[in-house]
Amino acid sequence: MAGPDPDPDLAASSPGTRPGWFGWRRRYPRAAGVVRVATTVLAGVFVIVADLVPDRLDRITLQSVVRLPVEPILLAIVLLALPAKARRVGAVVAGTFLGLTTVLKFIDMGFYQTLARPFDLVFDWTLLSDGADWVKDSFGRSGEVLAVIGVIVLFIAVLVLSALAVLRLADTMGRHRSTAVGTTLVLGTVWITCFTLSVEFGSVPFATKGYSQFLAHRMQSVSDGLGDAKVFAKQLHVDKYANTPSDQLLTGLRGKDVMFTFIESYGRVAIDDPAMAPEIDATLKQGDARLKAAGFASRSGWLRSPVTGAGSWLAHSTFLSGLWIKNQERYRTLTTSDRATLTSYFQKTGAWRTVGIVPGVRKSWPEGKYFGLDHIYDSTHLGYQGPYFSWTPVPDQFSLEAFQKLEHGKKNRDPIMAEIILASSHNPWSPIAHMIDWKDLGDGKVFYKIKKEGTNPTEVWKSASRVRTEYRKAIQYSLDSLTEWMQRYGDDNTVLVFLGDHQPVPTVTRGTANRDVPVTIVARDPKVLDRVANWGWTDGLKPAPNAPEWTMDTFRDRFMAAYGPNGG
Structure with missing residues (x-):
């Protein structure tokens, strides 16, 4: 033994x-x-x-x-x-x-x-x-x-x-x-x-x-x-507008400049959280007043993003493709396919010059061609000579001013469809820029001083409450940049669709499972908003708590239908 x-x-x-x-x-x-x-x-x-x-x-x-x-x-x-x-x-x-x-x-x-x-x-x-x-x-x-x-x-x-x-x-x-x-x-x-x-x-x-x-x-x-690829392959080829003649696409927006603008991390928490709601509400009211003074009206609702905390490109591609892009493999499959996107349908009509303002892109981005953009302005092509703000290469106000100079402000041009990514509200929200006189933007070197006056991310992230405060300020800056740009440069033919791409990180959301983001359409021409009157969206920049909540992948087809030959 x-x-x-x-x-x-x-x-x-x-x-x-x-x-x-x-x-x-x-x-x-x-x-x-x-x-x-x-x-x-x-x-x-x-x-x-x-x-x-x-x-x-x-x-x-x-x-x-x-x-x-x-x-x-x-x-x-x-x-x-x-x-x-x-x-x-x-x-x-x-x-x-x-x-x-x-x-x-x-x-x-x-x-x-x-x-x-x-x-x-x-x-x-x-x-x-x-x-x-x-x-x-x-x-x-x-x-x-x-x-x-x-x-x-x-x-x-x-x-x-x-x-x-x-x-x-x-x-x-x-x-x-x-x-x-x-x-x-x-x-x-x-x-x-x-x-x-x-x-x-x-x-x-x-x-x-x-x-x-x-x-x-x-x-x-x-x-x-491992089985998701087969499921997604079937969804990829279902597109009700794939065979629609180009002259029957987006007829309700012909002659308009259309801007699809994503505000990084602009989630429902910014509007609903009691610690942030008063300041955000004041910013939205000021934006409403600013737009109304310039003759614009707006309507807002909610979209549910496929991601939260990060993964902006998955949300962008979901919004534009009409498919639920919830992981990197779906994104790769989508961007190597012939699936049409909202932006590529604008390109298909031949009635718009399609451009991308993507300051967050700092290296090769071959997927850009897939989205149907005639020209792409990344962080190195916006004329910015100022400092990074942590992750953010270009402050939002400068990105929008660059769009004005490079595309929107040109005379005798074709209508523009622009996809614009505003990155200033990207994590870690420290330091952040603040609004200055548009005439003082120059080449962006003025932001060196502004950055020095900002907060230190290593200090901010020691306190969850400070993180939420800086996040709220970053969202306010993005909203102010956008509404001031519309007041300053928008006209009868300007149509703005802006939305958040996803909720911020759980430190800010306090762990909520909600993935809703605000979405808003702004236009001076009343006919533009009349086409979405049956959507039940809230008047103004702030969606009501009971405003419709759609999944983000449904927006493309709803938008195409609303601005097609038969209206909403």
């Missing part, structure tokens, strides 16, 4: 087996015993916490980690059934896997904090490089390098510690097999009893199989992601 496994600690301290400081265990056996017990306890705590810890920061509570998980009990049963060598190999494999899932939980925490959803194991890998770019743009190259190094070190440390922890427990069970078997049986019985009787502490079930459910959910999401 086989005896207990040899104690690796004792073997390490045997004479002649290990040189140098390893001999301290033999010289100080009492201290060695304390260390052995302490490391075993810490290993057990590590495994239990790694199993129990949720993948969302807002769900980490004392009750969430003071529970009895079933998975370590099952692992103990498997390890006890294996011979010594196989048990050690199995422990390392199980520990490494536990470490990988722990890292995945850490990543999920970050994604929930920014995108209000977990990391997608199929589609989200490219977003990691985007995250590194955001850190660089917000905190500089050194900040990016330190962040990447920190992530790599943390990743390796978690894997190593996790593997060593399970190995330590496996060795301990091998040395004290009878005690380990008895303890495992007792814990298994306790788990079954508590689970069957639904024993709870603080409304939280004591016996849990949360880790298994976490893995099952992950496996299901991977399966769904």
Whole structure:
């Protein structure tokens, strides 16, 4: 009959087996015993916490980690059934896997904090490089390098510690097999009893199989992601306007300059949150007064974005394509297809020059051609010589003035359809620009002084309330830039459609699951708004709480119908 496994600690301290400081265990056996017990306890705590810890920061509570998980009990049963060598190999494999899932939980925490959803194991890998770019743009190259190094070190440390922890427990069970078997049986019985009787502490079930459910959910999401391509391929080719003659498209807007303008992170929270609502409401009222003084009227509603926190390009493509673009793979598939977009339908008519004002683009953007834009002005082609404002390359007021100089203000031109991305309200909202006299914009160097007067993002992000305050100011700046531009340069043939692309990060939204964004149509010609009278939208720039809520992918076809030959 086989005896207990040899104690690796004792073997390490045997004479002649290990040189140098390893001999301290033999010289100080009492201290060695304390260390052995302490490391075993810490290993057990590590495994239990790694199993129990949720993948969302807002769900980490004392009750969430003071529970009895079933998975370590099952692992103990498997390890006890294996011979010594196989048990050690199995422990390392199980520990490494536990470490990988722990890292995945850490990543999920970050994604929930920014995108209000977990990391997608199929589609989200490219977003990691985007995250590194955001850190660089917000905190500089050194900040990016330190962040990447920190992530790599943390990743390796978690894997190593996790593997060593399970190995330590496996060795301990091998040395004290009878005690380990008895303890495992007792814990298994306790788990079954508590689970069957639904024993709870603080409304939280004591016996849990949360880790298994976490893995099952992950496996299901991977399966769904792999099958999503087939689902989307079918949707891609369903387009009610694909065969419509060009002379029958958008006839209700012929001769008008049409601007589709996205305000970064302009979400419903800006209007509904009591901490921001008074100031935002005042800004919208001032904008209404400004537009009415210039002869404009407006109507507003709600659209539900496919994303929240980030992923603006997914929202833009959803709005323009009429398809629900919820992940990067759908975006790639869309932008390499022949699916028409709202902007490309304007181009198809031949009645508009189509342009893009995209100050957030700082490198090659081949997808731009897909959206049907005759000419694209990125951050390097707007004439801006001023500073970045954290991530934002060009302040909104300057972007709009550049559009005026480069396109809208030209004489004897064709009507323009413009897609304009206003980026000043992009996370981290610090520092932000403020409105100045339009005549003083020049080449943008005036913004160096304005940036120096702004806040420091590292200081702002120490306080959630300060983050919300800076976010609110950034949205106000974007709204003021847009309504002042319309008052200054708009005319009878100007039609503005502006909307938010998504809600801001959960730090601002306080974790709400709502994904609504405001959308508004502004025009001086009453016939333009008459065509959407049956939409039930609210008069003015602020949509009423009970205004219609549509998913963002439905807007394209509704808009095409409203401004087609037959009207709304």
